[in-house]
């Protein structure tokens with residue numbers, strides 16, 4: 188079974204319901220608070236594992252109650268956690284999300300231990316990374332770590348799947364030779380300095396030496412640009428309940444599809460199905476589908 192290693196963030200999302208978003212200096216009483224597992228790294232690891240992927244995670248938590256809860260969440264979803272460490276000096280990464288009655292939100296992230304996932308930690312788990320087939324990365328950990336992992340993967344012929352969220356510019360040298368990048372429209376515009384149409388910008392990334400560029404377009408599906416084709420894939424027409432983690436479901440699923448030997452276009456259709464189910468369900472990790480669910484829609488398409 189092909190091996191997928193996710194190197195990325197693990198967060199606790201603290202969702203605070205308020206009647207309205209407080210203005211500067213104002214105190215508002217919350218109506219309640221809920222805790223959800225999050226962080227793009229953990230979301231994508233769980234997305235891939237629920238779909239049957241053989242998933243390992245390299246990540247960093249605080250040595251605290253949130254950290255233990257999130258660790259167990261990964262274990263319960265069959266993600267291998269040998270390379271997830273507890274930091275004794277920094278807390279578990281936490282996102283404080285205020286949601287008003289109108290549905291507006293503000294988000295403050297304390298990166299905590301995610302900011303300490305450094306090159307030294309990667310070196311301690313090289314034995315886990317070195318025989319991976321795919322390495323999934325996002326950008327919620329230090330950029331120096333991301334650059335080191337990309338460089339390491341290129342040397343070992345490991346296919347890098349980069350979800351550049353939140354968008355951060357990387358050098359052309361780092362981008363050259365990456366197997367796949369999956370920005371959404373906003374991230375694409377940042378990476379390409381808003382320099383043209385979506386297709387133009389995707390092609391410009393491909394020209395930098397990234398083998399496959401997949402731009403996710405929300406309800407408009409996705410676009411693939413590579414050597415062979417420029418192709419649009421429509422989204423599934425499910426009723427939209429909550430789009431949180433749609434991108435994470437897509438990244439996890441496309442990797443699982445490829446790891447099972449699907450050709451790229453079929454893997455994108457598989458991912459479109461997984462992401463479509465995700466938007467039809469409430470929550471982030473809670474909305475990520477299992478394999479049975481995706482297969483039942485995938486076989487009907």
Ligand SMILES: Nc1ncnc2c1ncn2[C@@H]1O[C@H](COP(=O)(O)OP(=O)(O)OP(=O)(O)O)[C@@H](O)[C@H]1O
Nearest residue numbers: 371403404405406408409422431432433434435462
């Ligand atoms: N409204 C929708 N209806 C159907 N499918 C959707 C919808 N929104 C998103 N999707 C599916 O999810 C994929 C990823 O969505 P999107 O481009 O919004 O990613 P994202 O911005 O990274 O999401 P997030 O940050 O919320 O995880 C799309 O390519 C599409 O297949």
